[in-house]
Amino acid sequence: MRKKIKIIVSLLLIICGLFSMNGMAYAATLEDYNEINLRSSQPVHSFGPGMNQTVGSFTFENNNWTPTKTICGTTTIRRYRFNGYFRKADTYNGLVQLNLKVKQISSGKIIFSKSFYPNNNGEGLFTTDVFWTNSNGFDQVQLYFDASTYNTTPPGPYRKLFISYDCSVY
Numbered sequence: 818m819r820k821k822i823k824i825i826v827s828l829l830l831i832i833c834g835l836f837s838m839n840g841m842a843y844a845a846t847l848e849d850y851n852e853i854n855l856r857s858s859q860p861v862h863s864f865g866p867g868m869n870q871t872v873g874s875f876t877f878e879n880n881n882w883t884p885t886k887t888i889c890g891t892t893t894i895r896r897y898r899f900n901g902y903f904r905k906a907d908t909y910n911g912l913v914q915l916n917l918k919v920k921q922i923s924s925g926k927i928i929f930s931k932s933f934y935p936n937n938n939g940e941g942l943f944t945t946d947v948f949w950t951n952s953n954g955f956d957q958v959q960l961y962f963d964a965s966t967y968n969t970t971p972p973g974p975y976r977k978l979f980i981s982y983d984c985s986v987y
Contacts, residue, residue, distance in 0.1 A: 865889045866894045873981075876977060877962060878964070880962060882961050885958070888955065888956040889986075894987060895949050895951075896948070896950075897948055898946065898948065899945045900983060904939055905939030912966075913967060914933065915980075917931055919948070922958060929946050934967060
């Protein structure tokens with residue numbers, strides 16, 4: 818009988834403990850979001866007013882989503898765009914085209930999508946449309962790069978591209 822009482826009392830204490838562990842959840846503000854990004858292990862790239870600010874260079878295979886890019890303009894400097902250079906980085910036959918998409922973080926929408934084709938040496942240039950930040954001069958975007966075989970049948974294996982690009986805020 819004592820054993821049953823101990824079990825019942827233990828279960829009641831556990832249930833009471835579960836009901837007393839409640840808390841309030843708060844939605845993150847834009848400042849919280851930026852602070853979280855600054856503390857995370859993912860690199861965050863911020864760009865203020867200026868032309869041709871280097872974002873970086875890398876080689877990727879098949880496709881790549883970049884880390885979030887934060888555009889920090891002003892109330893009067895609110896336009897930005899990305900442009901760069903790409904070249905074939907594998908030894909397979911055929912040329913490699915670049916398919917580029919830009920996703921706006923706040924809306925989750927793709928705001929730019931275009932394919933860029935290389936010259937006969939496997940090199941090419943790309944540039945996005947001009948985008949406008951919100952009225953505070955702030956925006957966050959991610960770029961999606963996709964490498965695919967161009968002008969060759971069959972399409973073949975995953976392809977590699979070297980990318981070097983920059984951001985202009987003006």
